Amino acid sequence: MKIAVIGADGQLGSDLVRALARDEVCPLFYPDFDVTRPQRMRSVLQDLRPSAVINTAAFHRVDECEDDPESSFRVNAIAVRDLARLAGELGFILVHFSTDYVFDGRKRAPYVESDPPNPLNVYAVSKLAGEFFVRSLAERHFLIRTCGLFGESSSKELGSNFVDRIIALAEEGKPLRVVDDQWVTPTLTAELAERTGDLIRTGEYGLYHLTSEGECTWFQFAREVFSLLGRKPRLEPVDSKSFAAKARRPLYSVLENKRAREIGLRDFSSWKDALKAYLEKKGLMAR
Numbered sequence: 121m122k123i124a125v126i127g128a129d130g131q132l133g134s135d136l137v138r139a140l141a142r143d144e145v146c147p148l149f150y151p152d153f154d155v156t157r158p159q160r161m162r163s164v165l166q167d168l169r170p171s172a173v174i175n176t177a178a179f180h181r182v183d184e185c186e187d188d189p190e191s192s193f194r195v196n197a198i199a200v201r202d203l204a205r206l207a208g209e210l211g212f213i214l215v216h217f218s219t220d221y222v223f224d225g226r227k228r229a230p231y232v233e234s235d236p237p238n239p240l241n242v243y244a245v246s247k248l249a250g251e252f253f254v255r256s257l258a259e260r261h262f263l264i265r266t267c268g269l270f271g272e273s274s275s276k277e278l279g280s281n282f283v284d285r286i287i288a289l290a291e292e293g294k295p296l297r298v299v300d301d302q303w304v305t306p307t308l309t310a311e312l313a314e315r316t317g318d319l320i321r322t323g324e325y326g327l328y329h330l331t332s333e334g335e336c337t338w339f340q341f342a343r344e345v346f347s348l349l350g351r352k353p354r355l356e357p358v359d360s361k362s363f364a365a366k367a368r369r370p371l372y373s374v375l376e377n378k379r380a381r382e383i384g385l386r387d388f389s390s391w392k393d394a395l396k397a398y399l400e401k402k403g404l405m406a407r
Contacts, residue, residue, distance in 0.1 A: 121321075124148055124168055124212075126155065127176035131281065132217070134273035135313035136174055143317075146170060150177070155199035165206055172213040172320055175203055178247070180219070185243040186366040192246040200250035204257035214258040215320055220267035220304065220331075222248045225370025230335070232378040233265075233327045241367035255327070262319055263327045267375055268341075268391075270398065271309030282306070283398065286342050290353035300339035300357035303372045305331040308394035315385060324383045329375035332391040344392060348399055 121143045127133040128147030137145050146168050155177045185192035207214040221244035222237035239245045254261050270281040339357040399405045
């Protein structure tokens with residue numbers, strides 16, 4: 121299969137390129153391939169003629185989206201609309217990633233694909249708008265919601281991931297204040313990339329939740345990182361209000377991989393096992 125990966129040098133994109141090594145992968149990089157330049161995007165994809173296009177591009181600095189909604193919607197919604205239109209015109213399968221933040225967190229139980237979204241911030245609204253464009257304009261699509269990504273490559277938008285950031289801060293001897301009232305499922309990008317590769321071969325198009333198994337708060341995730349490393353930094357649990365962030369976050373955004381199980385996709389590891397595998401691969405703990 122000939123697969124174009126948008127954002128191939130990002131955190132998830134890099135792992136997708138590796139996971140799809142048996143395919144003919146066409147990595148697409150910013151700024152040469154910019155999803156906000158529709159004519160350039162059309163020209164490149166017309167020349168490539170891929171069977172599938174995987175879009176990992178996003179504007180996901182959540183608090184900045186509150187101040188700059190235009191950029192958020194330009195990347196997360198309008199560009200996705202243009203890409204979905206191209207999918208229909210050029211006949212490729214579109215794989216697009218969305219977010220757990222489309223939910224408001226009031227359910228307090230893992231969200232399944234049929235649960236109604238209710239976004240709380242600009243970023244989440246823009247991502248949900250992108251979802252609607254994919255579902256309405258691209259007949260053959262895989263729309264994947266995921267949560268709490270961490271992987272070996274840095275994110276273009278966010279820089280290093282949560283795990284690497286807290287380790288670096290601990291090494292500086294700084295006290296770590298981490299929210300303990302936002303429940304998530306940290307998800308390893310390498311495993312997400314592998315499951316995405318499996319999914320696109322099924323022909324079972326539609327909306328999917330794909331995350332590691334289990335749930336924790338960000339504080340519990342941080343505590344597990346240092347437990348596995350055998351370190352005891354100054355780690356303090358705090359609530360979301362203490363950070364006074366511009367954007368509201370859902371207090372519970374755990375996703376259930378319901379549809380993936382229904383079609384027989386391989387189960388994910390637990391977030392704890394995924395974290396251990398990540399730290400081992402980085403050479404930060406003994407195997």
